Amino acid sequence: MILRSTTAALTVLLTALTSVAAAAAAEPVVIGDIDDLSGVYADASGPGGAEAVKMAIADFGGTVLGRKIELLTADHLNKPDIGASKFREWADQNGLNMLLGGSNTGVSIAMSKVALAKKVPFLEIGAGGSSLSGADCTPYSIHYAYDVTGLANGTASAIVKGGGKSWFFLTADYAFGTQLQDAATKVVTANGGTVVGSVRVPLGASDFSSFLLQAQSSGAQVLGLANAGNDFSNSLKAANEFGITATMKPAALLAFISDINSLGLQTAQGLYLTTSWYWDLNDDTRAFAKRYFAIMKKEPTMDHAGFYSATLSYLKAVKAVGSTDPDLVMAQLKKSKISDMFTSDGHVRADGLMVHSMYVMQVKSPAESKYPWDYYKIIKIMPGDEAFGAQADPTCPFLKN
Amino acid sequence: MSHLLGIPLPAILGQLMLGLVNGSFYALLSLGLAVIFGLLGVVNFAHGAFYMLGAFAAYIGLQLFGIGYWWSLLLAPLAVGLLGILTERLFLRHLYRLDPLYGLLLTFGLALIAEGVMRSQFGSSGNSYPVPEQLRGGLNLGFMVLPVYRAWVVLASLGVCTLTWFVIERTRLGATLRAATENARLVQAFGINVPILVMFTYAGGVALAAFAGVLAAPIVQVRPLMGSSLVIVVFAVVVIGGMGSILGAIVTGLALGVIEGLTKVVYPEASNIVVFVIMAIVLVWRPAGLFGRE
Numbered sequence: 001m002i003l004r005s006t007t008a009a010l011t012v013l014l015t016a017l018t019s020v021a022a023a024a025a026a027e028p029v030v031i032g033d034i035d036d037l038s039g040v041y042a043d044a045s046g047p048g049g050a051e052a053v054k055m056a057i058a059d060f061g062g063t064v065l066g067r068k069i070e071l072l073t074a075d076h077l078n079k080p081d082i083g084a085s086k087f088r089e090w091a092d093q094n095g096l097n098m099l100l101g102g103s104n105t106g107v108s109i110a111m112s113k114v115a116l117a118k119k120v121p122f123l124e125i126g127a128g129g130s131s132l133s134g135a136d137c138t139p140y141s142i143h144y145a146y147d148v149t150g151l152a153n154g155t156a157s158a159i160v161k162g163g164g165k166s167w168f169f170l171t172a173d174y175a176f177g178t179q180l181q182d183a184a185t186k187v188v189t190a191n192g193g194t195v196v197g198s199v200r201v202p203l204g205a206s207d208f209s210s211f212l213l214q215a216q217s218s219g220a221q222v223l224g225l226a227n228a229g230n231d232f233s234n235s236l237k238a239a240n241e242f243g244i245t246a247t248m249k250p251a252a253l254l255a256f257i258s259d260i261n262s263l264g265l266q267t268a269q270g271l272y273l274t275t276s277w278y279w280d281l282n283d284d285t286r287a288f289a290k291r292y293f294a295i296m297k298k299e300p301t302m303d304h305a306g307f308y309s310a311t312l313s314y315l316k317a318v319k320a321v322g323s324t325d326p327d328l329v330m331a332q333l334k335k336s337k338i339s340d341m342f343t344s345d346g347h348v349r350a351d352g353l354m355v356h357s358m359y360v361m362q363v364k365s366p367a368e369s370k371y372p373w374d375y376y377k378i379i380k381i382m383p384g385d386e387a388f389g390a391q392a393d394p395t396c397p398f399l400k401n
Numbered sequence: 402m403s404h405l406l407g408i409p410l411p412a413i414l415g416q417l418m419l420g421l422v423n424g425s426f427y428a429l430l431s432l433g434l435a436v437i438f439g440l441l442g443v444v445n446f447a448h449g450a451f452y453m454l455g456a457f458a459a460y461i462g463l464q465l466f467g468i469g470y471w472w473s474l475l476l477a478p479l480a481v482g483l484l485g486i487l488t489e490r491l492f493l494r495h496l497y498r499l500d501p502l503y504g505l506l507l508t509f510g511l512a513l514i515a516e517g518v519m520r521s522q523f524g525s526s527g528n529s530y531p532v533p534e535q536l537r538g539g540l541n542l543g544f545m546v547l548p549v550y551r552a553w554v555v556l557a558s559l560g561v562c563t564l565t566w567f568v569i570e571r572t573r574l575g576a577t578l579r580a581a582t583e584n585a586r587l588v589q590a591f592g593i594n595v596p597i598l599v600m601f602t603y604a605g606g607v608a609l610a611a612f613a614g615v616l617a618a619p620i621v622q623v624r625p626l627m628g629s630s631l632v633i634v635v636f637a638v639v640v641i642g643g644m645g646s647i648l649g650a651i652v653t654g655l656a657l658g659v660i661e662g663l664t665k666v667v668y669p670e671a672s673n674i675v676v677f678v679i680m681a682i683v684l685v686w687r688p689a690g691l692f693g694r695e
Contacts, residue, residue, distance in 0.1 A: 038517075039626070042525040173670055202673035204630050206621070207423050210665035210672075213415050213545065230527065233622045241532070241548045241620070243539055262526040262622060298524075 028068040029324055031057070031311065032090050034083050034111065035101035035126060037075035040204070040229040044256040045103040045126035048296050049307040053100060055291065056311035064315050065322060072096070078103075080110035087111050091118035097324045098123065098314050100307060105129030105176040115140040119326045121333075123310040126303050128228070128254060129179045133353035134393040140326060142333065144354045145306030146276045148176070150387040151253055152183035154274030154360040158379060159222055159251050160191040168220035168248075169198035170211055170235055172227035177203075180226040180253050196220045201227070201235075208235040209242055216244050223248040228255075233263050240267050256301040260363055260375050268375075269365040276358050277302040277342055278376055284341035299373045309342030345384060351392040351399055355384035408666055411544035416662040418542070422551045424658020425558035426613055430631065431638040431650040432562055433609035436569065439645030440582045440602045443493060443504040448635065449628025450512035451607045455481050455614025456623045457519060460530050470533035470619070474557075477615045478608035485607030489600045512629070519625035527624025554616050561612060562651045569647055578602060637680045642692050649692025 033053055037046050050073045057069045072090055076083035083102065090096040091114065099115065102108035103126025115122035116138040124132055125145045133143040156167075167188050171177040177200070185195050197218045199211045212235065215223050223239060225232055232255055239245050252273040260268045279289035279299045288308065292300045317332040318324055338346030343356035361376035369375060392399055430452060437445045458477035462468035468476060488511065496503045532550050539546040569575040581588040581595050589595045614628075621627060638657055642649030657676050664675040683691060 038520060038525070040525060042520070044526070046525070199669050201669060205673060206631050206634075207419070209419050209422075210416055210662055211669060213412070213419070214666070217409070217412055230622055230624060233526065237529070237620070237622070241550070243546055258524070258526050262528055264529045267529065
């Protein structure tokens with residue numbers, strides 16, 4: 001009796017084990033995308049990012065190492081705890097192999113802690129804070145599309161060298177805004193300019209005119225907009241309305257093409273901004289943009305292109321090492337060159353920052369714009385090392401050991 | 402140049418002026434809320450959504466049908482008012498006998514739906530609405546250049562607020578309305594159709610929000626979430642003024658706009674919480690609000 005039940009138990013156990021083994025062979029490669037799908041960054045990144053990931057998966061053939069590639073998406077609602085707990089859930093229960101997304105620096109910082117704990121590669125796209133490859137860096141995170149240092153090195157240095165010596169900052173009062181202002185301040189002073197003042201504006205303020213009057217009375221030549229999304233659009237609109245743009249030169253420290261599109265060229269014309277990608281750069285970017293446009297009915301932003309490129313880079317690395325082992329894949333990502341329609345000269349620095357060329361752009365006037373979404377002219381192409389710095393960030397914790 | 406508390410006088414005057422402009426929006430929006438709460442007892446959490454829909458109605462009218470700003474000022478509130486009638490008939494009237502909490506939850510849900518639908522149609526970054534030809538340019542006030550459009554906002558808002566106050570407090574229609582809220586059955590007994598009266602009151606309150614939305618359209622990006630960031634402040638304004646008090650809503654709206662403006666000079670980081678600090682103080686000192694009757 002005892003023998004028979006033991007045999008039965010063994011049989012059950014063995015059957016269970018073989019089915020686990022069979023499942024493992026066919027187990028999909030799971031890619032997750034946690035982003036702001038419904039809030040202020042939804043147009044710059046959001047659902048379009050998920051669409052770009054799907055395009056990349058399809059272009060890669062839908063499978064890697066004989067395993068199907070799956071995509072999970074979730075909205076972090078700009079709340080760090082939601083982003084982090086979703087990431088943890090997927091890592092624990094859904095066999096997540098890699099995570100993308102994370103618009104909003106605060107959310108990305110929270111999610112990078114999960115990446116470290118769960119050893120899941122996290123390719124940060126929408127977040128700008130440079131601490132993601134500095135004080136908040138992990139061996140499993142890659143800051144892929146842009147960071148505030150690259151933005152400031154582009155826009156701020158172009159304007160200071162063009163004669164805009166004295167600056168006043170209008171800064172979004174949270175991690176991203178203050179990091180952006182700090183980065184721009186460094187560039188301004190290093191190039192012989194001065195910062196005469198700044199005002200910290202609560203995120204999502206309904207009216208910017210009061211802050212703009214303060215900027216105007218400072219007598220500065222340049223109005224540095226260290227904010228993003230709707231805050232950026234509304235502050236630039238008010239600056240136009242109050243005639244401040246007649247006496248001060250506005251500098252967009254972070255503007256997406258979706259922002260320029262929603263503002264209209266009439267308001268945005270002449271503005272300097274820095275971007276890591278523009279849809280109308282060359283045949284490759286136009287080809288991607290055309291396919292994206294067919295689905296989303298708008299041109300992709302630099303984030304959307306970043307999502308596509310990051311997904312491909314990851315899948316190529318998995319294929320190269322023949323495994324989804326996070327350490328092997330990260331090592332492969334850090335030693336290979338990245339060359340696709342997003343960038344032709346990218347590489348991942350030791351601290352996880354993806355170094356690539358950045359473009360300083362000026363927004364065209366309505367007369368200069370010849371066709372829909374013809375918004376930018378290139379002022380300068382900055383090589384990656386000039387934009388981001390050749391050396392890894394010394395504050396990155398795992399590099400200190 | 403003369404100074405006050407170490408701040409140049411022109412700067413203070415400028416901020417007072419801008420505070421008045423922002424206060425005009427608070428006044429218009431809180432007025433609609435106060436009318437609805439005062440006469441229906443409904444805490445209308447969808448107010449911000451109706452404000453947003455008003456702005457979108459103007460935007461869509463211009464893009465699709467070429468309806469200009471001035472017609473939009475009239476037509477957008479009418480269209481949104483119609484939506485208000487539907488909301489009242491289909492949903493709200495079933496909740497009058499229940500705790501006000503149910504109305505609050507219902508309208509909150511409706512607001513989320515409206516925002517979601519607009520977001521899927523128009524995206525989150527919004528659209529630009531041009532300032533009407535006649536109101537472009539600026540007025541030099543000596544201490545600042547005030548855009549003509551902002552001056553118009555103050556005038557239009559004050560005009561509509563005064564008109565609403567007059568209708569409710571000084572006309573026979575207003576008297577009937579107020580009587581109906583005191584004792585609906587008695588007023589009904591006089592042969593007045595109270596449910597219809599209530600329906601039009603809700604539509605009127607909602608139309609005020611839409612009017613504010615059209616006024617705001619040329620100033621800010623017309624976007625799905627434009628109301629949700631404003632409505633919380635407006636609720637605080639209503640609570641400070643006294644729930645349901647018409648005059649309270651108007652006066653407090655303007656006053657808080659000005660106080661907020663001054664905070665932006667002295668300590669900008671606190672400008673988005675100063676209204677709530679005042680609300681807390683008022684609630685401790687006068688729980689019924691500054692103009693509340695209870």
